[in-house]
Amino acid sequence: MTIAEQISALRKELHEHNRRYYVEDDPVISDHLFDQKLAALKALEEANPSFFDPNSPTQRVGGAVTKNFTTVMHAYRMYSLDNSYNKQDLLDWETRMCKILGVDVLDYTCELKYDGASISLTYVNGNLTQAVTRGDGVQGDDVTNNVKTIHSVPLQISSSDLPDTFTIRGEIILPLAGFNAMNAARIKAGEEPYMNPRNTASGSLKLQDSNLVAARPLDCFLYQIVSDQSLFKTQLDALEAATRWGFYVPKHYIHAPNMEAVFSYLEEWEEKRSSLPYEIDGVVIKVNQLNYQEELGYTSKSPRWAMAYKFKAEAVETQLEDVVYQVGRTGAITPVAQLTPVLLGGTIVKRASLHNADFIAGLDLHFSDTVSVEKGGEIIPKITAVNTNKRQQNSIPVRYVTNCPECNTPLERNKDEAQHYCPNAHGCMPQRVGRVAHFISRKAMDIDGLGAETIQLMTQNNLLFSYADLYNITAADLIPLERLAEKSAQNIVKAIAASTAVPFARVLFALGIRYVGQTVAKKLAQHFGSIDALANASIEELETVDEIGVRIAESVRGFFALAENRQIIEQLRTAGVQLEQDKNESPVSNALADLRFVVSGVFTNFSRDELKALIEQHGGKIGASISSKTSYLVAGDNMGPSKKTKATTLGIPIISEQELVMMLNA
Ligand code: AMP
Ligand code: ZN
Numbered sequence: 001m002t003i004a005e006q007i008s009a010l011r012k013e014l015h016e017h018n019r020r021y022y023v024e025d026d027p028v029i030s031d032h033l034f035d036q037k038l039a040a041l042k043a044l045e046e047a048n049p050s051f052f053d054p055n056s057p058t059q060r061v062g063g064a065v066t067k068n069f070t071t072v073m074h075a076y077r078m079y080s081l082d083n084s085y086n087k088q089d090l091l092d093w094e095t096r097m098c099k100i101l102g103v104d105v106l107d108y109t110c111e112l113k114y115d116g117a118s119i120s121l122t123y124v125n126g127n128l129t130q131a132v133t134r135g136d137g138v139q140g141d142d143v144t145n146n147v148k149t150i151h152s153v154p155l156q157i158s159s160s161d162l163p164d165t166f167t168i169r170g171e172i173i174l175p176l177a178g179f180n181a182m183n184a185a186r187i188k189a190g191e192e193p194y195m196n197p198r199n200t201a202s203g204s205l206k207l208q209d210s211n212l213v214a215a216r217p218l219d220c221f222l223y224q225i226v227s228d229q230s231l232f233k234t235q236l237d238a239l240e241a242a243t244r245w246g247f248y249v250p251k252h253y254i255h256a257p258n259m260e261a262v263f264s265y266l267e268e269w270e271e272k273r274s275s276l277p278y279e280i281d282g283v284v285i286k287v288n289q290l291n292y293q294e295e296l297g298y299t300s301k302s303p304r305w306a307m308a309y310k311f312k313a314e315a316v317e318t319q320l321e322d323v324v325y326q327v328g329r330t331g332a333i334t335p336v337a338q339l340t341p342v343l344l345g346g347t348i349v350k351r352a353s354l355h356n357a358d359f360i361a362g363l364d365l366h367f368s369d370t371v372s373v374e375k376g377g378e379i380i381p382k383i384t385a386v387n388t389n390k391r392q393q394n395s396i397p398v399r400y401v402t403n404c405p406e407c408n409t410p411l412e413r414n415k416d417e418a419q420h421y422c423p424n425a426h427g428c429m430p431q432r433v434g435r436v437a438h439f440i441s442r443k444a445m446d447i448d449g450l451g452a453e454t455i456q457l458m459t460q461n462n463l464l465f466s467y468a469d470l471y472n473i474t475a476a477d478l479i480p481l482e483r484l485a486e487k488s489a490q491n492i493v494k495a496i497a498a499s500t501a502v503p504f505a506r507v508l509f510a511l512g513i514r515y516v517g518q519t520v521a522k523k524l525a526q527h528f529g530s531i532d533a534l535a536n537a538s539i540e541e542l543e544t545v546d547e548i549g550v551r552i553a554e555s556v557r558g559f560f561a562l563a564e565n566r567q568i569i570e571q572l573r574t575a576g577v578q579l580e581q582d583k584n585e586s587p588v589s590n591a592l593a594d595l596r597f598v599v600s601g602v603f604t605n606f607s608r609d610e611l612k613a614l615i616e617q618h619g620g621k622i623g624a625s626i627s628s629k630t631s632y633l634v635a636g637d638n639m640g641p642s643k644k645t646k647a648t649t650l651g652i653p654i655i656s657e658q659e660l661v662m663m664l665n666a
Contacts, residue, residue: 014057022151055155062214069141116173117202149214170222178217313374318342329434356418357400366395439467444510471575531579592620601636
């Protein structure tokens with residue numbers, strides 16, 4: 001055997017053993033022998049670097065570091081699911097579908113709804129080429145290096161019926177045993193335990209160091225194959241094919257010939273869920289026939305052919321030990337119950353949100369009360385009831401604080417709002433620190449290297465009155481804090497200076513105006529074009545902007561009405577921060593440079609304007625009509641027939657929105 005053949009044979013063998021162990025749970029060789037073979041492969045690869053393969057079994061151990069995850073457009077949008085909570089919801093759903101399809105009966109698949117982080121895996125010629133998070137559904141983060149370390153994700157597959165290119169979707173989950181072991185280790189090391197498996201799983205995907213991901217006992221369960229070819233007739237066939245191709249599809253799915261069968265599945269799993277080694281938050285019911293799925297299509301948020309059935313939340317009783325009040329960066333006060341730690345659905349709960357003053361009053365909560373705690377969809381569990389039978393005599397009712405727990409300023413509450421606020425925006429420490437932390441965060445000014453502690457120290461030492469002061473900081477100011485090394489201090493100063501290139505919309509988001517999130521900031525930036533125009537806008541003008549209501553409008557007005565804020569803006573202006581929309585915003589990539597597109601028809605994943613904007617962001621040009629200069633016609637549904645004819649006669653390629661997105665990602 002040549003070296004190449006030896007390497008290839010070992011890789012093939014190890015991929016198969018990996019599958020036997022992690023997917024089938026039925027290994028045929030000992031762990032020891034596996035390790036020996038892996039070591040042999042590693043030695044061969046090291047001696048012969050020209051045979052490097054990113055998908056070799058040796059690449060699972062991690063090692064790659066991703067500093068910034070690349071954003072990738074999904075070729076097929078990743079939708080969310082509609083929720084149902086009872087049988088009637090499901091019967092109504094069935095009626096709606098039958099009406100659209102003009103049929104009397106439908107059959108379904110029932111799968112468990114795994115509670116983790118969604119992932120989209122792409123395979124080209126049997127090789128895993130990309131793993132992308134759901135993100136906002138339209139685009140997600142490329143987390144390939146991290147996903148490769150998960151053993152149940154095949155790096156290479158072969159099967160006679162494998163399409164050249166396909167995408168498969170699934171859920172990255174953290175089994176309970178692994179989660180509890182990780183927490184035990186953290187508690188032993190004096191660290192805060194993780195809140196729940198789902199968040200830990202999704203957090204793991206975004207770790208920069210894939211070595212750390214490799215050390216986490218993550219798993220990947222698959223549930224949907226997407227391809228531009230129609231490969232299967234039913235979802236059942238697709239699940240069986242995925243299993244045959246070497247993916248891990250939990251065996252608990254069924255084919256339900258009718259709604260009755262769906263109901264019995266729901267009852268069965270409502271009962272059995274706690275015996276599973278991982279968390280599920282319900283069942284997903286899908287129309288089995290794929291041609292029906294296609295006909296039913298999608299709403300703007302979710303497929304019409306699938307429905308999540310959410311289980312009733314599990315509940316336990318425990319005792320209220322204390323109530324603490326957290327102050328957020330916008331001054332919003334959140335009361336949090338400190339509970340006697342209790343096991344709930346496989347994780348330890350010791351805090352619960354109490355939302356606001358009305359919520360506490362509504363419960364008539366007393367200290368030391370026995371309370372019912374439930375885990376809903378939220379990160380932090382909630383208190384749903386007080387068991388007054390167990391109330392201690394003379395117990396003291398919980399009275400909402402009247403003053404800020406951090407700066408003692410009397411709290412305020414806007415009419416029609418449940419939340420209390422600390423109005424001392426510029427004097428209250430957690431608000432000052434929180435605003436700077438928000439300002440430098442990745443989606444805002446993206447200033448690296450400043451930790452929460454450094455910000456706290458800088459604020460306490462009056463180096464920072466507001467985030468605008470960041471631009472006056474020198475390395476000499478930073479070095480004495482936390483004994484920062486000269487080099488890291490200089491890097492921070494550099495990162496701060498570099499942030500003056502961040503575009504206006506993100507600056508606007510970074511300012512931390514209450515209710516102005518990323519989307520609102522983009523809309524405002526686009527509409528007003530500059531901070532001055534925005535600062536001078538009246539409530540009425542603000543309200544003319546798409547999706548801006550009076551609540552946001554008043555918040556924006558309130559922000560610019562404060563003299564302190566206007567002064568901060570002036571400081572930012574002096575520092576050279578972008579306070580105007582850049583007319584010729586630099587393209588996101590040059591993937592489409594020198595290409596001319598005509599966009600026509602109605603699309604599924606984008607509006608026509610979104611597609612045009614997307615093309616321009618990637619350096620392409622848009623034409624109104626087809627000529628010999630046109631490079632591609634991007635065609636949606638109901639496109640005018642004359643355009644199509646013209647493109648065909650001129651020999652101009654006609655592509656779909658998916659193909660366009662693939663060009664961007666290539
Ligand atoms: P939601 O985020 O609540 O709208 O629910 C949609 C998510 O459920 C999808 O993005 C998937 O990540 C997840 N999910 C878990 N199990 C399944 C399954 N068997 N089929 C489809 N989606 C699932
Ligand atoms: Zn305060």
